[in-house]
Amino acid sequence: MVTVKAIYNPKRMTEGAGVSVQRVLGFETRYECDPFLLLDYFGSSSESEYMAGFPEHPHRGFETITYMLEGQVKHTDSTGRSGIIGPGEVQWMTAGSGIIHSEMPLSDSGKMYGIQLWLNLPQEYKMVAPVYRELKREEIPVVETTSSQVKVISGKYRKRDGGMQGLYKPVDIFDVKLWPDSVFDEVITPEFWSYKYFLFIYEGEVTVANDPKPIKAPCGVALSQGSIIQIRAGESGANFLFFGAEPNNEPIAWHGPIVMNTDAEIRKALEELSNGNFLK
Template sequence: MTITTALTPEIVARPRSVERLVAGMATSDGAGVKLTRVLTQPLQRRLDPFLMLDAFGTDNPDDYIGGFPDHPHRGFETVTYMIAGRMRHRDSAGHEGLLQNGGVQWMTAGRGIVHSELPEQEAGRMEGFQLWLNLPAKDKMTAPWYRDIQSDTLPQFATPDGVTARVIAGSSHGVDGAVQRDATQPLYLDLHFDAGASFAQAMPAESNAFVYVYRGELQIGDTAVPAQRMAILANAPDRDGVVLRAAGPARALLIAGQPLNEPIAQYGPFVMNTQQEIVQTLQDFQSGRF
């Protein structure tokens, strides 16, 4: 559903600048799925509460056909946003869903889950993103949770300035996203810019935020952000949001959240607070407690 009226303007008087641009790292995961790891492990403290962002996009089935067979997670949430293609999810908690064009899969691994994500296509383009969102220490052993959000139910609005926004999490221009989280307060927007469009988003000064441009180019303050680049937004106590401008058509993700400021201990698909908890997690997984 597209909302075109009754929007609440976002007032940004002192926009953030770009601290630095980051080029992703080409890698593969699962059964050989080729992807670009945009938010890597060395950036986890800087972009707390976010742990990872993968971008995948290819017309070659050999790059994705193996998918992601059964694998475990504990201690965080995964948010998979599919722009093109079809992926079937199954997990050890009994959840099953089909992720397809424009849809979102939000999974809380919590105390432990084993799941698979396998393509339901043998040809054509597959494109999307997977974001890992940390859980606070008090919630790391919560019960696993899963939700499929189909494209036609994802909150969306169009601004008078020529931007269509899809609100996956948080709130923008008075429109609440599909998912809310109290501890990390994530904002996750997919923004589609017409040529010459601009977009303002207010955000708390203490939040960590970044923009990933996946089509075209954006201007943030004095910095041009080309496609396939992540712009980490600078933190400063006097800044109240961000303003994005596009000379030509562009698309980008705007992601922000409140840092947990807790220790991060990661071993592959497990993210806890201490190495002792990681050892316990490995023991639990090996003994079949997930």
């Protein structure tokens, strides 16, 4: 039976040019949550806390996966790609050898909320060419049962392939909506026993397995390895991101928006940023 291994309460901070962010996973959790580096729950119902957005900034060595819950964000980057994602949509950016991009909110509903996940690339793929991809609402398969609605963003759920797969790192990402007092009751098959799985509860509350203590949103949870998952929603239901992947089990050298394997690689990236030859 899968149980709660660790609970990550978010820490509020400001990122970008002044966006209110609740950091769930970060630098301190990088090894225990390998290959997931960071999880930010961002946004606000007050425009002053998000409209400044995330102006141009660099990334190298990992992937950013952004899932919008409310509002819209416009992406532009140094490869010439641009796009807009709204509620229930995904942008998946492979920074690879280096990219400079911006993520700027569009004021349409008076509020903006989303989740950004950083997925570390294995060493052999750190310097691949950068790629930007989008996943629209209608492209995400939805599996409905008597207890839940599961949007299969990536990976496979009940024989349904996700709307987008990792180019260099397989990953399961499901957006799960549980009806009140219902249970997400699933079996992890042997080919996924090496995966580490996590939850980010963003609405409502849940209990895991036989632990009676409710875990309330917003909150991150690391799950123990096992074959049976039982997650029960509280009386008002719950919404959570269920995600997992196989660890890279490699050294992690991390400085701001750059994640490599050695300090020497970090120094080189910073020198290239300073010298103007960061982009390959």
